[in-house]
Amino acid sequence: MSVVTESTEPAEPDGPSGPGGPQTSPEKLLSPVLSAFWDEPESWTLETYQRHDGYQGMRTALAMPPDDVIALVKDSGLRGRGGAGFPTGMKWQFIPQGDGKPHYLVVNADESEPGTCKDIPLLFANPHSLIEGMIIACHAIRSSHAFIYLRGEVVPVLRRLHHAVAEAYAAGYLGKDIAGSGFDLDITVHAGAGAYICGEETALLDSLEGRRGQPRLRPPFPAVAGLYACPTVVNNVESIASVPAILHRGKDWFRSMGSEKSPGFTLYSLSGHVTNPGQYEAPLGVTLRQLLDVSGGMRTGHRLKFWTPGGSSTPMFTEEHLDVPLDYEGVGAAGSMLGTKALQCFDETTCVVRAVTRWTEFYAHESCGKCTPCREGTYWLVQLLRGIEAGKGTAEDITKLEDIADTINGKSFCALGDGAASPIFSSLKYFRDEYEAHVTGGGCPFDPALSTVWADQSPQEVNA
Incomplete structure (x- = not known):
């Protein structure tokens, strides 16, 4: 796993550079936040997380009225990192209040699309960022019970999550009267059975309820009748894990990165025929050319032939799209979707028909x-x-x-x-x-x- 952590300060990306042109330095391009301490020993522990301002965003949020937390996240411009890019704060705002029903938060950790590999490394290296984000989100939507739906095959991550949740309970961050705020929250970690379809939010809810995972007819939408027919927010792991930093450092800090309509930082998963595949955390709007610059480029002696901007389910791009801004608007205008930022790169030795056949078989x-x-x-x-x-x-x-x-x-x-x-x-x-x-x-x-x-x-x- 390649994660560069030289700088945590946001910076404007350099201009595109071609072969032989100026190279983009990691210090100027990358902005590690979620991945800032992945390379530290025992990065997954509560002790390490607290050493890096862990649970400070939670304390800020619990001192605010729930509606103010929703407004802050909405004003920050955070968009869902699971593929669709829907504004996170707006999704929270859809939950009806005063309805007398329980409200639920469900975190979609059923990552299983070919090429997508950001949530599992995040949970493995820094699970407390998700737990802190869940506390903030549940306070905002007035929920006292949250669920993490994890892909069942990743047993080491399941163990890490269970350990992190136990640490949070022991520290008083989960359970009754969290940090003396009067707010109660329980988190349940649920391991799925390995069905790709359960990454679809309504199929996930059916599976969580004990039924066969199949998509539901909508309306009603989950915000009205989700888990157990109650108002439910379903968010991606990275979406929720990004919230604590916004509460701790402020919406203006978050908006100083990325573009106007796609602000903030995100994890780009670079894989395929590249010199150094891995997770690269950078502001939205960087280009594949810039990410290849800092990752060593394509494997020696080969050139890029085609690539996916958001996993195998997004329309592929070619070498002519190297300078397309990797944000929701830029990729959309070029004819594809940003999706989960899974940048699968294939060189000229790859048969397109073979690659498409393997994806379609999946x-x-x-x-x-x-x-x-x-x-x-x-x-x-x-x-x-x-x-x-x-x-x-x-x-x-x-x-x-x-x-x-x-x-x-x-x-x-x-x-x-x-x-x-x-x-x-x-x-x-x-x-x-x-x-x-x-x-x-x-x-x-x-x-x-x-x-x-x-x-x-x-x-x-x-x-x-």
């Missing part, structure tokens, strides 16, 4: 089967892609791919169908000739061994 396997377009459409996409990759496809199959993707897109019950269609549309937009080469050439012209990271380098070169 979506077909993870489809919950509730709606016909997704259940049947993803299956047929896989059959067509496998045929094209094996050299058995025809020109008509390429047209069928587009037709089926169009039948799924916008017509499935939840966003899984849209995510499955996105790489189909974007890969055909930029690499249709590669699909045609598979048809006319009788199969894949790429050597799969060469697209494996470091496959063409000796161990000595890798370790150098």
Whole structure:
């Protein structure tokens, strides 16, 4: 895991630099906040967290009226870090007050999209940032019980979370009369069973209630009838973990980073054929070119071919998009979505058809089967892609791919169908000739061994 922690002061990103141009220094580009002390021994403990101003934001929030906390988070401009980018404070504001019902906060830690790997490292290295953020959020929405829905396969993270929650209870930060404020809060850590669909908020709620995880028909929305038919806020891990720093350092500090409509810091997950993959925490609006500058660039001797700005469910970009600002507006204007900031980078040795086939196989396997377009459409996409990759496809199959993707897109019950269609549309937009080469050439012209990271380098070169 690569995390650079040289500076915690916000800074304006340098201008884009090309090959041989000026390099962006980590001190000027990165702004570690959540990742500021990930590399310290036992960074996950309460002692380490308190040494870095831990639970100071909580004390500030508990001294404020709940509505003022919501207003502060709303004014800070914090947007959801789970993919959609919906304003966090506004989501809290939707919870009805004086309704006589229990209110719940549910943290979505069911991270499972190909390429997305920010919440799990955050929980593993700094779980108390989430717990402190949950206390602040629950105070704001007047909730006395919160849940963390964690992907069940990550057992080491589950243990860390249980340990952190126990530490918080022992310190008086959870339970009755937190820090003498009169506010009570209990947190339940729930391990899911490994279904990708449970990352969708309403499927997550069904799973949390003990039913099969499938998306719900909306309305009613979770803010009105969520967990146990009560008003519920569902937020991403990074969204909630970002709140304590805002309460402690102020909304103006938070807005000094990022762009006007996408302020603040965030975690970018850089993976694929890059020299130093890992988590890079920087202000929203940096570019992939700048992140590659500080991470050592693409692997030696290779160039970028295509990449995803927000995981496999977002339309892919190419080398021409290196200078697109990585914020919600910039990526949207360029034709994709920022999503979870999962920057998967592939070099020229990678077969686009093979990559899209593997992604589509994942979506077909993870489809919950509730709606016909997704259940049947993803299956047929896989059959067509496998045929094209094996050299058995025809020109008509390429047209069928587009037709089926169009039948799924916008017509499935939840966003899984849209995510499955996105790489189909974007890969055909930029690499249709590669699909045609598979048809006319009788199969894949790429050597799969060469697209494996470091496959063409000796161990000595890798370790150098």
